[in-house]
Amino acid sequence: MAVDRHFPFTQSVASAERRERSRGPRLGHPEVFALIGASSFLAARFLPLLDLPYRCPFKALTGLPCASCGMTHAFVLLAHGAVREAFAASPLGALLALGAWVYAALDLARVAAAAPFPQVGRRGARVLALSGLAAVLANWAWLLHMAGSVP
Amino acid sequence: MRVDRPGSGVLFAVVAITLSQWFQAAYAYLAGASMEGMLEQMLRNMPHGQPSFDPSFLRSLFGIQAFAVRVLFAPVFALVVVYVMAGVFHLLLLAFRGAGRGFDATLTVVGYASGVQLIGAVPVCGALVAAVWFLVVVIIGMAEAQRCGPGKAAAAVLLPGVLACLCCCGSIAALSAALGGALKQQGGVTL
Numbered sequence: 505m506a507v508d509r510h511f512p513f514t515q516s517v518a519s520a521e522r523r524e525r526s527r528g529p530r531l532g533h534p535e536v537f538a539l540i541g542a543s544s545f546l547a548a549r550f551l552p553l554l555d556l557p558y559r560c561p562f563k564a565l566t567g568l569p570c571a572s573c574g575m576t577h578a579f580v581l582l583a584h585g586a587v588r589e590a591f592a593a594s595p596l597g598a599l600l601a602l603g604a605w606v607y608a609a610l611d612l613a614r615v616a617a618a619a620p621f622p623q624v625g626r627r628g629a630r631v632l633a634l635s636g637l638a639a640v641l642a643n644w645a646w647l648l649h650m651a652g653s654v655p
Numbered sequence: 656m657r658v659d660r661p662g663s664g665v666l667f668a669v670v671a672i673t674l675s676q677w678f679q680a681a682y683a684y685l686a687g688a689s690m691e692g693m694l695e696q697m698l699r700n701m702p703h704g705q706p707s708f709d710p711s712f713l714r715s716l717f718g719i720q721a722f723a724v725r726v727l728f729a730p731v732f733a734l735v736v737v738y739v740m741a742g743v744f745h746l747l748l749l750a751f752r753g754a755g756r757g758f759d760a761t762l763t764v765v766g767y768a769s770g771v772q773l774i775g776a777v778p779v780c781g782a783l784v785a786a787v788w789f790l791v792v793v794i795i796g797m798a799e800a801q802r803c804g805p806g807k808a809a810a811a812v813l814l815p816g817v818l819a820c821l822c823c824c825g826s827i828a829a830l831s832a833a834l835g836g837a838l839k840q841q842g843g844v845t846l
Contacts, residue, residue: 540739543735630749632749636746
């Protein structure tokens with residue numbers, strides 16, 4: 505009879521895997537991000553966010569928009585169906601809002617269907633990350649252009 | 656420490672940030688009333704024709720309603736902050752090819768590093784000290800957990816921080832300029 509030298513360890517791993525399977529689907533990071541996305545829609549739709557007495561300090565000081573200026577307006581306007589106004593306030597904010605809400609809905613459907621989370625791979629994730637960084641810079645350049653400071 | 660099970664780290668962060676937020680909300684509420692009186696007196700002494708200041712602005716920021724909202728929503732705020740920060744740091748690590756051990760490692764580091772937010776419970780300078788210390792701890796932790804080296808870790812952590820710092824410096828300068836202007840109008844005091 506073969507002796508498993510790693511017996512206690514292999515047994516604990518196997519039993520842990522069995523326990524894991526018996527628990528069924530668990531909420532993971534994708535679901536937390538989906539909840540954050542869904543909450544952002546509820547906040548933008550039902551809370552008076554634009555009535556808050558807040559001004560961007562960077563804009564107040566320099567008169568120029570910062571990289572995230574207009575994002576709250578974009579979220580709120582898009583949540584109220586004003587698509588054109590949302591994109592005018594901040595193109596990246598509108599795209600971010602749209603992406604977050606579509607992601608939340610798709611993830612809810614995925615969890616309901618017990619489907620696995622799609623894997624993009626390390627290269628795909630890197631391309632996405634670099635695209636996001638480029639999008640932030642492009643959005644800032646567009647906001648500065650619209651403010652009339654950059655030709 | 657295991658970096659593939661971030662549950663304990665996230666819980667630790669939520670507790671630390673929540674406690675810090677509760678203390679900061681209490682300080683803001685206590686300081687708000689005295690600040691409102693001081694500003695009202697300062698505004699009364701300003702010559703007519705100057706832009707008026709609505710005290711309800713301060714009440715909305717430091718009043719009992721703002722206090723209640725901050726206290727109630729502190730745990731949710733903490734969870735959102737931890738996940739969003741970890742997400743941003745991880746995206747930048749991916750961009751710099753420094754995310755070798757996955758999102759769990761990044762989330763674990765951000766979670767445990769958020770423990771220093773408890774220093775934010777110290778009045779006046781606590782939040783600033785906590786923010787600086789947090790950045791240092793996250794850079795060291797990220798370099799170790801993701802095995803990406805301190806350079807990439809610092810780049811990933813500080814790039815969003817640079818933008819935030821720009822905004823913070825802007826707000827401090829704007830506040831200084833506003834207070835300086837108000838004091839100059841009041842009695843010729845120069846800052």
